[in-house]
Amino acid sequence: MGVSFLSTIPPLLPLVPVPSLTTTTTNRYPSYAVTVRCNKMEIDATAEDEDRFCRRDILKCAGVTIGMELMASSGLFVEKASAADLIQRRQRSEFLSSVKETLYTAINGNVELLPSLLTLALNDAMTYDKATKSGGANGSIRFSSELSRPENKGLSAALNLLEEAKKEIDSFSKGGPISYADLIQYAAQGVLKSTFLTSAIRKCGGNVEKGRLLYTAYGSNGQWGLFDKQFGRADTQEPDPEGRVPRWENSNVKEMKDKFVAIGFGPRQLAVMSAFLGPDQAATEALLATDPDVSPWVQKYQRSRETVSETDYEVDLITTLTKLSSLGQQINYEAYTYPVQRVDLSKLKL
Known part of the structure; x- marks a missing residue:
């Protein structure tokens, strides 16, 4: 033993x-x-x-x-x-959910501004310059001197809508006001989600309940994880330099390609971002289809949008927006958190 x-x-x-x-x-x-x-x-x-x-x-x-x-x-x-860490994660998650809910209500009450909200997000990020690591998705487009530039013509109504939403969001935020940089990019996310849902409803013959079930079963909600983690963009305190963003409606395909290449993108990303390049997506895609480098991707995404799941289109679009919306940013992963008041257990009466 x-x-x-x-x-x-x-x-x-x-x-x-x-x-x-x-x-x-x-x-x-x-x-x-x-x-x-x-x-x-x-x-x-x-x-x-x-x-x-x-x-x-x-x-x-x-x-x-x-x-x-x-x-x-x-x-x-x-x-x-x-x-x-768990407390901060919960605080950020709860705040982000409230932000999305507020934006969803604002967006769906002003569907005529959906294209402008996408272009607003694109143009705010497109000021990024790789050589100097300046510009990017930093909320600079909120300044009147930048918003009034030719490339941003017609975007003031979209910004006004977000400013009203910001007032509501800031009123219930316990961790400080939301940055314009975050607000603008999450508005674009809200537009895309609304567009994806609308497409699912259309494929169900206009039946809203069936469309929601279809989007839940085959939609892209699970693809937004990385985008949602990039919550904590900082606002710049001055406008970005001029001349960094083209006037999309007056640009030829080569000029568009050159600009996308300048920020690290290619024909594939240009094609999938067609809805961001102006109010008429069909007209934009018709123009992009004239270029041999971009045309195959345009056709690919057009076919994908007609499938039940739209997987290729939605996944590539979400991936591209996630990268675009992080240009020039150092994400603060503690943004919107706040100290929790401690409870003095000795004062509790049993």
Whole structure:
């Protein structure tokens, strides 16, 4: 008969160096009392096996002892850090859900502004310059001096709509006002979701309930995860330089291609972003189809939009918008979080 070697842990504890128990670091970390329980374990072993058993369990004992000491010294810190992180994630998630709900209501009450909201998001991001790492999706288009430029003609109504939505959002935000940079890009997301849903309803003969079920089953909600994580864009405090965004309605395909290449995109991304390039998507795609590099992608997405799932079109569009809406940004992943008031349990009356 033998005894589980865990029963020898207390006598062996002094053999393991534990600096935190003998130095000033004991003031920095809490100590914990650890009770070790052991049970007898019956085995049949030869002398050689018994020797092997003891050596093995000595190593296990040392590992367990060190592990318990590490847990005792750092467990509270890890616990607090994890709890704080979870709280911030929940705060951001709840706030983002409220933002989306507010934008959804605003967007669906002004469907005539859907194309302008897409172009607003595109033009705000298209000011990005790779050489200087300046510009991008930073809310600069909100400044009147930039909004009044020829390439932004007709976008003021869309911005006015978002400014009204911003007032409502800021009124219930506990973590500070939402940035224009976030607001503009999430409005574009809302437009796309609304467009995808409308397409699903059309494919169901106009039946709204069936269309919603179709979009839930085959739609793109699951593809928005990375986009939603990019929540925390910072606003610039001045307009971006002029001359970085073309007038899409007056541009030929080569000029459009050159601009997309300048920010790291190609014909594929140009084709999938056709709805962002003006109020008439069909006319824009007809123009893009005249270019041999862009035409295959235009045709691909046109075919995809007529399928039940629209997978190719929706996935590529979401991926492109996610990359576009992050240009020039360092996302603050703690944005819109706020301290939680602690409850003094000693004052609770039972």
